[in-house]
Amino acid sequence: MMVTATVMAQVIMYGSYTMWLMMPYLTEVWNMSIMRAAAVVNCFDGVVAILPLGLKIILHLIGVNSFTTDYWMLCWCGFSSTLGLLLVTMSTPPILSKATGTCTKYEPKCIGHTQKTLFYTGLVLLATGMATCLTSLRSYIFERTKKMGIKTPQHIWRIRQALVQYAPKSALEQELVEANSCISPTTLRTKAYHWPSEFWLYRCNGTFTVLLVVLVFWVMPWSFRLGIPVIILFMSTMLFVVKPWYQVLEPEQVSNDHTTNDSSEISIKKIAEILVYNFPMWSTFVIGGLVSSVGNTYFIEQAGQMDPKLGGWQVPTAFFLLFYKVVNLICTKVCKDKISSNTKIYKRIAAFALGVSILCCILAAIVEKSRLDVVKKHGLKDKTDDSIPLSMFLMLPQFFLLGILDGAYNCCVFSFFQNHTPKGLRKYLNSLMHFVLGLGILCNVLSVYLVGKISGRGTRQSWFQHTLNRSRLDYYYWVLAVLSTINLGLYLLVALFFQSESGSEAETEREEVEELEFKRLDWFDLLPLRQ
Incomplete structure (x- = not known):
């Protein structure tokens, strides 16, 4: 049922x-x-x-x-x-x-x-x-x-x-x-x-x-x-x-429940060919997933060590999850409506999303630098259990930008694969979107490792220490901002020469896939803090 x-x-x-x-x-x-x-x-x-x-x-x-x-x-x-x-x-x-x-x-x-x-x-x-x-x-x-x-x-x-x-x-x-x-x-x-x-x-x-x-x-x-x-x-x-x-099926309906492989189903070789052919374009989306992955890791860790008071109320850091989700859903709905009315507009929305990722990283670096200044001023580097006298609500703008980024990002990645894959591959659309997102998340692990090794060469102290107060996440955020800027330039260059392959297909066919997939957010959260 x-x-x-x-x-x-x-x-x-x-x-x-x-x-x-x-x-x-x-x-x-x-x-x-x-x-x-x-x-x-x-x-x-x-x-x-x-x-x-x-x-x-x-x-x-x-x-x-x-x-x-x-x-x-x-x-x-x-x-x-x-x-x-x-x-x-x-x-x-x-x-x-x-x-x-x-x-x-x-x-x-x-x-x-x-x-x-x-x-x-x-x-x-x-x-x-x-x-x-x-x-x-x-x-x-x-x-x-x-x-x-x-x-x-x-x-x-x-x-x-x-x-x-x-x-x-x-x-x-x-x-x-x-x-x-x-x-x-x-x-x-x-x-x-x-x-x-x-x-x-x-x-x-x-x-x-x-x-x-x-x-x-x-x-x-x-x-x-x-x-x-x-x-x-x-x-x-x-x-x-x-x-x-x-x-809720009749007996005769149940007995016929046998699905054979569709002869028109695309081969695994063709799937690989499509991924390779489209690599120049979808590879530029990976950085979006990398930036997105800092939301429920470093952002949450920073908020947990800052002052949670709002007047006389102690607000839990879970508030950011609710705030993020509201922004995410609103942005997703807006982007979905835009793309549904004009399927080719996803390129502009993708450029906007990648631009938002740059602003998110810059803002995160500025807030983290302010937090570390307060830590130094009050001598809290080794006092991880003490709350830092700096309101955690200073992080609201970066969670707002993160929600916009993820909402626009997911719609654009989905629309890209929808416009560049044949009918036989349509059932893989959502999996392809998550595949790109997953690569970005795993790239975050690799980037942190490489940045930590490079920043700690010689007698220098690595930017990633055991505790947050001794680390320099602000430097890492600036690195992400630079990477995102370079990635946006590459995306704009690639987008100029990349053409859609699905323009000849019936509009009703595209609409059916969109209606099923874009409504997914009310059915369930595929990856909260990502969706």
């Missing part, structure tokens, strides 16, 4: 939320260096973004590319992610302190070998679960609705919204009639909300979830911050498993 499948989006939402918590958790509780903690977070995000393309290619090579396969992959997605997040939660000091003989405080001395093993094993399971969800969820929903007689993505979207918002029966019936679906509105709604808890779970993907995350982050200790999402993921997984994919 298409709406039931959307609850599996909790895997992406809460998995990404967990990684958003990782930077402060690893630096505060594990006493891990900022460079290593950022590497852990970015390696995780990069692998999750790159893996779906590889999984789709593997499924194509072995000839297993069916609706049933998507169902079982989503089952694995739910159980793997729930178990992974559970292991990460169990790795927090208080949970297994009696069994391991360690202390219960959130301190480095309470992190033993068992906790480390559980933590990294949990991350692997969570990463595979999230990647599997990105690989199969969208195709599962689309194919499931086609079996119900709902052919176009526009109708998929409208019926899904009518169900989730619990619209009147007449409104749902009208949507089904327009979609030429044979499913009864009463049957569909009965199947969609069989459990009282389901309606709440379906509404758990948007603003309400983010607000809940902010509140949980504010008042809870680490074990609860990480543990509460485990409960929601488990409920979502069980809801998906106990409501089989066939339950």
